[in-house]
Amino acid sequence: MTLPPTTTQHTTGASASASRQHTLRERNLRLVARAIYDAAADAVGRRDAVPPSRADVAAATGLTRATVSTLVDHLVAAHLVAELLPVATQRAGRPAVPLVPARRTVVGLGLEVNVDYLGVRALDLAGDVVADHVEAGTFHDSDPATVLARLGSLASDVVARVEADGMRVAGARLALPGLVDARTGELEVAPNLGWSSLDPVPLLGLPRLPVHVANEAKLAALAELAGDAPDSFLYVSGDVGIGAGIVVDRALFLAERGWNGEVGHVVVDPAGPRCTCGAHGCLEQYAGKEAILRAAGLPGDAPLDRLVEALLSDGGDPVGAATPGAGAAPLPDGGTPAAQARAAVERAGQALGSALADFVNLTGVSTVVLGGVYTDLEPWLREPVEAGLAERVLAAPFAPVAVRSARAGVHAALSGGAREVLREVVADPAAWG
Amino acid sequence: MTLPPTTTQHTTGASASASRQHTLRERNLRLVARAIYDAAADAVGRRDAVPPSRADVAAATGLTRATVSTLVDHLVAAHLVAELLPVATQRAGRPAVPLVPARRTVVGLGLEVNVDYLGVRALDLAGDVVADHVEAGTFHDSDPATVLARLGSLASDVVARVEADGMRVAGARLALPGLVDARTGELEVAPNLGWSSLDPVPLLGLPRLPVHVANEAKLAALAELAGDAPDSFLYVSGDVGIGAGIVVDRALFLAERGWNGEVGHVVVDPAGPRCTCGAHGCLEQYAGKEAILRAAGLPGDAPLDRLVEALLSDGGDPVGAATPGAGAAPLPDGGTPAAQARAAVERAGQALGSALADFVNLTGVSTVVLGGVYTDLEPWLREPVEAGLAERVLAAPFAPVAVRSARAGVHAALSGGAREVLREVVADPAAWG
Numbered sequence: 001m002t003l004p005p006t007t008t009q010h011t012t013g014a015s016a017s018a019s020r021q022h023t024l025r026e027r028n029l030r031l032v033a034r035a036i037y038d039a040a041a042d043a044v045g046r047r048d049a050v051p052p053s054r055a056d057v058a059a060a061t062g063l064t065r066a067t068v069s070t071l072v073d074h075l076v077a078a079h080l081v082a083e084l085l086p087v088a089t090q091r092a093g094r095p096a097v098p099l100v101p102a103r104r105t106v107v108g109l110g111l112e113v114n115v116d117y118l119g120v121r122a123l124d125l126a127g128d129v130v131a132d133h134v135e136a137g138t139f140h141d142s143d144p145a146t147v148l149a150r151l152g153s154l155a156s157d158v159v160a161r162v163e164a165d166g167m168r169v170a171g172a173r174l175a176l177p178g179l180v181d182a183r184t185g186e187l188e189v190a191p192n193l194g195w196s197s198l199d200p201v202p203l204l205g206l207p208r209l210p211v212h213v214a215n216e217a218k219l220a221a222l223a224e225l226a227g228d229a230p231d232s233f234l235y236v237s238g239d240v241g242i243g244a245g246i247v248v249d250r251a252l253f254l255a256e257r258g259w260n261g262e263v264g265h266v267v268v269d270p271a272g273p274r275c276t277c278g279a280h281g282c283l284e285q286y287a288g289k290e291a292i293l294r295a296a297g298l299p300g301d302a303p304l305d306r307l308v309e310a311l312l313s314d315g316g317d318p319v320g321a322a323t324p325g326a327g328a329a330p331l332p333d334g335g336t337p338a339a340q341a342r343a344a345v346e347r348a349g350q351a352l353g354s355a356l357a358d359f360v361n362l363t364g365v366s367t368v369v370l371g372g373v374y375t376d377l378e379p380w381l382r383e384p385v386e387a388g389l390a391e392r393v394l395a396a397p398f399a400p401v402a403v404r405s406a407r408a409g410v411h412a413a414l415s416g417g418a419r420e421v422l423r424e425v426v427a428d429p430a431a432w433g
Numbered sequence: 434m435t436l437p438p439t440t441t442q443h444t445t446g447a448s449a450s451a452s453r454q455h456t457l458r459e460r461n462l463r464l465v466a467r468a469i470y471d472a473a474a475d476a477v478g479r480r481d482a483v484p485p486s487r488a489d490v491a492a493a494t495g496l497t498r499a500t501v502s503t504l505v506d507h508l509v510a511a512h513l514v515a516e517l518l519p520v521a522t523q524r525a526g527r528p529a530v531p532l533v534p535a536r537r538t539v540v541g542l543g544l545e546v547n548v549d550y551l552g553v554r555a556l557d558l559a560g561d562v563v564a565d566h567v568e569a570g571t572f573h574d575s576d577p578a579t580v581l582a583r584l585g586s587l588a589s590d591v592v593a594r595v596e597a598d599g600m601r602v603a604g605a606r607l608a609l610p611g612l613v614d615a616r617t618g619e620l621e622v623a624p625n626l627g628w629s630s631l632d633p634v635p636l637l638g639l640p641r642l643p644v645h646v647a648n649e650a651k652l653a654a655l656a657e658l659a660g661d662a663p664d665s666f667l668y669v670s671g672d673v674g675i676g677a678g679i680v681v682d683r684a685l686f687l688a689e690r691g692w693n694g695e696v697g698h699v700v701v702d703p704a705g706p707r708c709t710c711g712a713h714g715c716l717e718q719y720a721g722k723e724a725i726l727r728a729a730g731l732p733g734d735a736p737l738d739r740l741v742e743a744l745l746s747d748g749g750d751p752v753g754a755a756t757p758g759a760g761a762a763p764l765p766d767g768g769t770p771a772a773q774a775r776a777a778v779e780r781a782g783q784a785l786g787s788a789l790a791d792f793v794n795l796t797g798v799s800t801v802v803l804g805g806v807y808t809d810l811e812p813w814l815r816e817p818v819e820a821g822l823a824e825r826v827l828a829a830p831f832a833p834v835a836v837r838s839a840r841a842g843v844h845a846a847l848s849g850g851a852r853e854v855l856r857e858v859v860a861d862p863a864a865w866g
Contacts, residue, residue: 179827179828179831181831188828188830188831189827189830189831232688232689244795248688248689253686253688254797255665255681255686255796255797255798256665256797256798256799256832257797257828257832258797259797259799259827259828259832260794260795260796260797260798261795261797262794262795262827263794263795265791265794265825265827266700266791266794266795267699267700267701267787267788267790267791267825268700268703269702269703269704270701270702270787271702271704277825277827278824279824279825354700354703355700357700358698358699358700358791358795359795361692361693361695361696361698361699362677362693362694362695362696362699362791362792362795362796363688363693363795363796364687364688364689364690364691364692364693364694365688365689365693366689366692391711391712392698392700392710392712394612394622394692394695394698394710395612395621395690395692397621397622398612398614398621398622399689399690399692
């Protein structure tokens with residue numbers, strides 16, 4: 001598991017004052033913890049990787065072996081680092097003790113309310129999922145108090161379970177599909193939930209748990225960092241709405257209040273259909289989940305599987321049970337169900353490619369990660385998206401834009417939120433131990 | 434003059450290693466220099482501001498008076514800081530010596546090639562212009578070797594002049610209207626100059642001068658920081674092309690290679706006219722300088738003054754000498770010259786408002802600074818731009834987007850480039866002294 005050094009880019013010029021806020025010992029403790037966690041992150045997917053010993057940490061940090069040894073002892077006692085069985089080395093002296101992130105000692109919680117589910121996930125410091133609970137629902141125009149109380153109850157169950165197993169819960173991140181003020185944690189608006197201007201934390205009813213709130217796409221973007229993601233990328237989360245997170249140098253770019261990445265409302269065609277935001281021809285009207293489903297001749301709330309099924313059907317199988325006996329008969333908007341589904345995704349891909357080209361031209365970040373429903377649609381989206389990027393990105397001839405599917409799996413914001421909690425623990429181990 | 438702490442946001446997590454790259458004395462020297470320069474920046478426009486004394490610097494930095502005194506002596510000896518005449522204080526002891534940035538000792542040079550001019554400007558540490566030379570020309574599809582040699586010759590004259598006056602030149606920044614790789618300083622492409630894939634520095638013929646290359650709009654954005662600019666803003670530079678610089682927390686946001694802010698190629702209408710970039714309906718085709726002039730019935734290379742004159746003419750004065758005797762007669766594209774000019778700028782403003790809304794939605798930065806030709810057109814652009822932003826920026830109801838004119842004056846990239854050179858001097862005074 002990789003722990004990005006900071007969540008925001010608000011750090012310029014802060015080194016001088018930061019060094020006065022912490023004692024030398026606290027800073028060194030952080031350096032040592034980071035060396036061990038960075039090594040674990042680098043080892044992901046490498047079978048031959050050997051965890052660092054105290055001597056390796058000393059070499060990586062420039063600290064003396066005696067200092068490192070004391071600090072490692074502190075991290076082990078605080079259950080943030082674990083020692084594996086010693087391995088004999090070719091060097092003289094005692095065998096080296098490999099140091100790794102501790103398992104099942106401290107956990108972070110990811111919480112999420114989205115349009116069609118609630119979720120709670122607990123990760124430990126090694127990045128393993130120790131609890132995962134997702135409950136389907138429909139939360140269009142829902143009551144925030146009811147929904148958040150239900151999520152709080154699920155979270156409370158998870159906390160009780162992991163504490164019964166001897167783990168400590170460091171805190172939680174709540175992911176919401178809307179504009180969250182990064183400074184205050186208040187939700188300004190979540191159009192697809194019908195929520196606005198509220199502080200969601202008290203409504204969870206979890207007084208003992210420190211909870212911070214963030215935008216869903218931004219936490220999902222951070223979840224990508226656990227894998228082999230590049231250091232900088234645009235994470236685009238396709239759902240009913242379309243959100244995005246901008247990751248630069250392994251940290252989320254938040255600028256003022258984190259109200260960025262609203263790619264769903266980039267103009268695709270000023271003469272296009274009216275959007276829920278009030279403007280016309282926004283990307284969401286072409287490449288939002290409901291827009292794609294409807295263009296494919298399916299109900300807007302159909303499961304994505306039905307669309308994928310239609311895309312995979314060759315030359316005209318009926319799409320699901322909604323049109324019994326319709327066979328290969330043309331649907332109102334053209335062609336067989338398969339052809340119509342492909343045309344719908346093609347149109348979405350063209351709109352997405354054009355909007356993402358604006359996103360790349362404006363931010364200068366040249367890798368696009370397709371998350372949310374786009375991950376499953378990627379085989380059909382890739383070609384039109386890449387064509388749009390190649391046509392419109394000015395720097396494309398010198399640095400082609402890379403497009404890839406998200407790899408953090410379903411409900412990535414839950415993992416991203418849990419990781420953020422743990423990143424803060426490791427970034428300031430003195431506060432925790 | 435305000436010196437932003439860093440030029441890029443590539444600083445996350447660097448505090449630990451940065452503190453190992455510099456000795457404690459070097460870091461303290463930087464702290465002291467920054468305290469004096471920050472105080473000078475804060476004093477801009479405040480008549481009652483008193484420059485800090487050694488005691489004030491000690492209080493601001495947390496260093497002892499003895500340490501500060503030694504370090505200030507070093508900065509004075511290096512001609513980076515000057516002492517004003519002592520002023521009596523109400524406190525006991527010796528009168529305080531006010532400390533200010535030194536004047537006419539060290540200068541930074543800004544160099545620029547743009548479509549219709551070459552320029553060289555020298556600023557001293559106090560932010561005063563000590564030399565300024567701008568030469569008009571037409572550099573559409575020009576020969577880079579010829580143009581850069583001419584600019585180098587102008588720069589060489591300026592260097593000779595300021596050195597004859599006893600000043601030292603710390604270095605130069607070359608501003609170009611194109612995609613400059615922030616890592617290598619190579620120009621990938623400058624469409625309106627017809628230049629591509631070249632390293633411009635050797636062509637200047639200035640072997641003794643350290644020159645770095647940057648995008649014109651980005652340096653112009655940094656020039657805004659000299660005044661009362663907010664900490665974060667989008668600087669939009671309107672010319673034949675339209676560039677932009679993203680400033681976050683007083684530093685330029687560069688992400689990977691600095692190829693961002695390409696707002697001129699945001700889609701305004703996919704069915705619109707073909708752009709020089711190959712795509713259709715880019716902002717540049719509606720709100721670029723030539724596009725506005727032509728829509729106003731003027732030649733694309735007419736001076737901006739003729740457009741402003743038309744905008745100011747009430748109810749139909751002829752526009753300049755190109756239409757002698759035409760009086761209030763309608764021009765081919767509608768209305769009187771004044772009405773046509775206003776319609777052209779209104780259309781540009783609408784397109785600009787829509788594209789800037791995308792820019793704000795994607796970056797989350799909520800102040801827009803109109804630079805380049807937009808500064809002079811601001812009285813007519815503001816209303817349609819603000820309307821577009823209000824309609825399309827999702828966060829506008831919670832944080833209205835502020836629109837303001839650039840205040841750094843003409844050829845702002847020259848000042849921004851010179852400032853950048855000096856910022857680096859003050860950021861590492863030990864390397865200079």
